[in-house]
Amino acid sequence: MVLDVATGTGLVAQELRRHGCKVVGLDQSDQMMRSTDHGAPHKVQAQAERLPFPDGAFDALTFTYLLRYVDDPPATMRELARVVKPGGTVSCLEFHVPTNPLWRTGWLAYTRAVMPPTGRLVSREWGYTGRFLGRSISEFYRRYPLETQAGWWRGAGIPHPRHRVMSLGGGIVIWGVKQ
Numbered sequence: 821m822v823l824d825v826a827t828g829t830g831l832v833a834q835e836l837r838r839h840g841c842k843v844v845g846l847d848q849s850d851q852m853m854r855s856t857d858h859g860a861p862h863k864v865q866a867q868a869e870r871l872p873f874p875d876g877a878f879d880a881l882t883f884t885y886l887l888r889y890v891d892d893p894p895a896t897m898r899e900l901a902r903v904v905k906p907g908g909t910v911s912c913l914e915f916h917v918p919t920n921p922l923w924r925t926g927w928l929a930y931t932r933a934v935m936p937p938t939g940r941l942v943s944r945e946w947g948y949t950g951r952f953l954g955r956s957i958s959e960f961y962r963r964y965p966l967e968t969q970a971g972w973w974r975g976a977g978i979p980h981p982r983h984r985v986m987s988l989g990g991g992i993v994i995w996g997v998k999q
Contacts, residue, residue: 823903825868825883832882832913844878846871869896876905884913887969888960894972901976904998910978911995915957918989927990931957969994 824833827845836843844862866872868886881904887893904910918924931954939950966983973981978996985992 821878822880822882823871823873823878825871825881825900826886826889827863828884832884836882841880869899871899871903873903875902877903878908879905880909880911882911882913885915886912887914887964887972888956893964893969894975897972897976901978901998906998908998909995910973910976910998911993914992914994915953916985916989916992917958917961919985920989923988923990927988928954928958930954966992 822836822841822843824830824836824843824845825847827833827847828849830845833843833845844864846864846866846868848865848867850865864872868883869890869892881900883900887896890896901910918927935950935954936947937950940947970981970983973994973996977999979999981994981996983992983994
C-alpha cells in the first residue's frame with residue numbers, strides 16, 4: 821500500500837495504480853479532494869504534518885510539491901517517514917532551480933515573465949499561481965539547499981537519500997529507503 825501525500829490532481833496516484841499499486845491519496849485541500857477521483861480509490865483529507873495513520877502503516881510513500889508549503893520541513897519529513905515500514909521507499913517530486921547558468925536564466929525568464937501573464941489568461945487563481953510559483957521555488961532553495969534537504973531525510977531515518985535532477989534542472993526526484 822502506497823500513501824500519496826499532497827495528492828493534488830491525483831496524477832501520481834493514477835500512475836502508481838497503473839503500475840499495480842494500491843494507493844491512498846491524502847491532501848489537506850477540500851477543493852482538491854472533491855475535484856477529481858485523484859487516481860486513488862481511498863482518499864483522506866488531512867495535513868502532512870499530522871498524518872492520521874499508525875507507525876509503519878504503508879509500504880511506500882510519495883509526495884509532490886509539499887515541503888515548500890509547510891512550516892517545519894524537517895518535522896514534516898519525520899512525520900512522513902513515521903508511517904512507512906522499515907525497508908519502505910519514500911520519494912518526492914519537486915520543482916528545482918537549474919544550476920546551469922544558461923538554463924537558470926531561461927527558467928527565471930519563464931517563471932517571472934511568462935507564467936504570470938499566461939496564468940492570468942486561464943483564470944484569476946492561475947494568475948496568482950503564476951506570480952507566486954517562481955519566487956517560491958527560488959526562495960525555498962535559497963533557504964534550504966539540496967544538502968540541507970538531504971539532512972532532513974537522514975534525520976527522518978532515511979540515511980542514504982538519492983536524487984535525480986530532470987527537465988534541464990527545473991525538476992527533481994528525491995528518494996530513499998527507510999531504515
